[in-house]
Structures are given as structure tokens and as C-alpha cells.
Amino acid sequence: xxxxxxxxxxxxxxxxxxxxxxxxxxxxxxxxxxxxxxxxxxxxxxxx
Numbered sequence: 001x002x003x004x005x006x007x008x009x010x011x012x013x014x015x016x017x018x019x020x021x022x023x024x025x026x027x028x029x030x031x032x033x034x035x036x037x038x039x040x041x042x043x044x045x046x047x048x
Contacts, residue, residue: 002048011044 002010018040019033027033 004045007045007048008041010048011041014044015041 015037019037022033022036027036
């Protein structure tokens with residue numbers, strides 16, 4: 001069973017790709033990017 005640190009490290013590349021996509025789609029609000037990133041990360045970690 002993986003610990004949270006290992007799960008987080010494995011999720012970072014996916015999070016980066018997701019946020020780059022959000023920025024490319026025109027999102028500029030740091031608050032919105034932070035919120036969306038945390039939601040994405042929560043969902044991603046729940047799958048692992």
C-alpha cells in the first residue's frame with residue numbers, strides 16, 4: 001500500500017498537465033486555478 005507522499009508525487013505530473021490545459025484554455029484566475037487544481041488532485045488521489 002502506497003503512502004500519501006508517494007501518491008502525491010505520482011499525481012504531480014497529471015496535475016501539472018491539467019493546470020497547463022486550464023491556462024491554455026484561457027483561465028487566468030489564480031483562485032480558480034487553485035480550487036480546480038485541488039479538486040483535480042483530490043479526485044486523482046482517490047483513484048490511486
